[in-house]
Amino acid sequence: MTIGVLALQGDFREHMNMIRSLGVQVQLVRFPEEVALVNGLIIPGGESTTIGKLMVKYGLDKAIIERFTAGRLALYGTCAGMIVLARNIEGNESQPHLGLLDVTVRRNAFGRQKESSEEDLDVEGLDTPFHALFIRGPVIVRTGPSVKVLAKVAEGPVYVQQGMLLASSFHPELGRDTRVHQRFVRLSEQSLNQEV
Amino acid sequence: MAEIGTTRIKRGLAEMFKGGVIMDVTTVDQARIAEEAGAVSVMALERIPADIRKEGGVARAADPGLVEQIMEAVSIPVMAKVRIGHISEARILEHMGVDFIDESEVLTPADVVYHIDKWQFKIPFVCGARNLGEALRRISEGAAMIRTKGEPGTGDVSEAVTHMRVLMNEIRKVQSMPEDELVVEAKDLGVNVDLLREVRTLGRLPVVNFAAGGIATPADAALMMTLGADGVFVGSGIFKSADPLPRAKAIVAATTYWDDPKVLFEVSKGLKEGMSGIDARTLVELDKMQVRDS
Numbered sequence: 001m002t003i004g005v006l007a008l009q010g011d012f013r014e015h016m017n018m019i020r021s022l023g024v025q026v027q028l029v030r031f032p033e034e035v036a037l038v039n040g041l042i043i044p045g046g047e048s049t050t051i052g053k054l055m056v057k058y059g060l061d062k063a064i065i066e067r068f069t070a071g072r073l074a075l076y077g078t079c080a081g082m083i084v085l086a087r088n089i090e091g092n093e094s095q096p097h098l099g100l101l102d103v104t105v106r107r108n109a110f111g112r113q114k115e116s117s118e119e120d121l122d123v124e125g126l127d128t129p130f131h132a133l134f135i136r137g138p139v140i141v142r143t144g145p146s147v148k149v150l151a152k153v154a155e156g157p158v159y160v161q162q163g164m165l166l167a168s169s170f171h172p173e174l175g176r177d178t179r180v181h182q183r184f185v186r187l188s189e190q191s192l193n194q195e196v
Numbered sequence: 197m198a199e200i201g202t203t204r205i206k207r208g209l210a211e212m213f214k215g216g217v218i219m220d221v222t223t224v225d226q227a228r229i230a231e232e233a234g235a236v237s238v239m240a241l242e243r244i245p246a247d248i249r250k251e252g253g254v255a256r257a258a259d260p261g262l263v264e265q266i267m268e269a270v271s272i273p274v275m276a277k278v279r280i281g282h283i284s285e286a287r288i289l290e291h292m293g294v295d296f297i298d299e300s301e302v303l304t305p306a307d308v309v310y311h312i313d314k315w316q317f318k319i320p321f322v323c324g325a326r327n328l329g330e331a332l333r334r335i336s337e338g339a340a341m342i343r344t345k346g347e348p349g350t351g352d353v354s355e356a357v358t359h360m361r362v363l364m365n366e367i368r369k370v371q372s373m374p375e376d377e378l379v380v381e382a383k384d385l386g387v388n389v390d391l392l393r394e395v396r397t398l399g400r401l402p403v404v405n406f407a408a409g410g411i412a413t414p415a416d417a418a419l420m421m422t423l424g425a426d427g428v429f430v431g432s433g434i435f436k437s438a439d440p441l442p443r444a445k446a447i448v449a450a451t452t453y454w455d456d457p458k459v460l461f462e463v464s465k466g467l468k469e470g471m472s473g474i475d476a477r478t479l480v481e482l483d484k485m486q487v488r489d490s
Contacts, residue, residue, distance in 0.1 A: 007215070007452075008215070008452050009214070009215040009216045009236065009451075009452060010212055010214060010215060010216075011211040011212060011214055012214075012215070013214075014211065030452065030453065030456075045211070045212050046212050046213075046214070046215070046216065046236070047212065047213070047216060047235075047236040047237070047272055047273075049231060049234065049271065049272060050216055050234045050235070050236050050272075050448065053234045053448075054234065054448070054449070054452055057449070079212070080212070092271065107271060108271070111293070112267075112273075112293040112294075112295055113209055113273065113293075113295035113296065113319055113320065114200065114201065114290065114293050114318050114319050115200060116200065116205045116208075116209065117198035117199055117200045117202075117205065118198070118199050118202055118204060118205055119197065119198040119199065133204060133205060133208055134198075135205060135208045135209050135212060136209065136212075136273065136295070171208065174204065174208050174211065
């Protein structure tokens with residue numbers, strides 16, 4: 001199995017290192033043909049407008065949607081990645097995005113950088129809290145019926161799953177706790193089974 | 197309880213800029229063009245370095261009203277410059293909620309001895325450096341991000357290249373240094389030995405390191421990425437060129453696909469004239485911005 005990390009812009013190296021630390025093979029993805037090499041794809045933290053524009057310009061959006069729709073790709077978006085995965089972006093529908101995750105996100109929901117914070121978060125299915133870093137992070141303001149909320153803060157859900165889609169407002173790749181990435185590796189294994 | 201303004205949160209925002217382009221803008225329209233082109237952040241300032249160089253006089257922080265308008269106009273993070281050591285200019289920007297402060301040698305220094313104690317702020321700072329010593333001294337003062345200085349406003353990339361080469365070379369040297377030599381090296385560089393030890397372990401700076409100063413073409417950006425930059429600042433290179441938007445888009449693509457000559461060729465061809473520029477070797481010492489602090 002191989003996990004890809006979309007390497008157009010952002011902290012893709014941190015995701016790569018974390019997946020590697022779990023003993024899973026990693027492929028950086030910058031071209032459409034590289035999408036076919038992976039069973040799971042992480043869309044990292046970064047600037048969502050930058051990642052979205054490059055994704056469309058170089059044809060990655062079509063390749064990702066196609067492989068996902070065929071059931072052969074799991075997707076995980078952190079922060080900017082969550083925005084890119086979302087169906088609706090509040091007040092900014094023209095921003096390029098994949099529209100796969102049935103939620104509406106609010107960008108910079110906590111405010112500007114001076115409101116960015118770190119805190120312990122209770123996550124469904126985890127025995128102990130997850131220490132979460134929110135950096136100009138988004139919050140989900142609408143969840144579709146098939147979306148499961150795994151963690152939330154006062155402003156709204158910040159960690160959700162919908163089938164083969166996983167998204168978090170926070171940045172597990174910047175810490176040492178690998179539990180979110182482990183969940184995504186397990187999810188990607190399911191897409192691998194589809195392959196046979 | 198949620199904690200704000202921690203070192204991890206400050207350095208973390210810089211991590212999100214990696215592989216991206218931060219563009220100097222002086223108007224709301226330019227900020228919108230930068231966002232449209234795919235900039236990860238804009239640097240709001242009153243005059244771009246090329247004009248500061250040409251017009252002379254004292255260069256100060258931009259009118260906070262202009263910075264505020266730019267913050268309202270774009271959804272991406274906004275940075276702004278303050279003079280070296282100008283605590284009060286920085287406090288105004290922090291109050292306004294600017295996302296990042298650049299304590300910059302591009303402006304006329306307010307304090308010729310001391311830099312701002314950046315640990316006292318909840319928002320992150322970026323500072324310029326020409327070598328490992330300068331970079332680590334700024335990090336000790338609380339900088340959450342470093343940019344190599346280059347020679348701003350020239351459109352000549354050579355100084356940025358020199359500074360990145362020197363920095364990377366010094367890091368490689370430290371990586372193979374035994375403990376006894378490391379202690380003396382820390383003394384020679386005027387830096388904390390623990391910080392130098394961290395550089396030895398990581399094989400890089402403990403914060404994100406961008407290239408800046410003289411980048412004017414997509415190939416310039418790709419060159420700086422090749423030399424190990426985490427991303428690039430483009431100052432005068434975009435809005436002093438004949439057709440800013442296509443050039444800005446091309447520089448964004450070149451920063452992502454820096455190691456792919458095919459993409460670099462595609463984005464580089466047919467761009468209208470770049471900024472005219474100045475050969476950095478013709479500058480006298482007094483005209484160099486990079487020597488304003490150390």
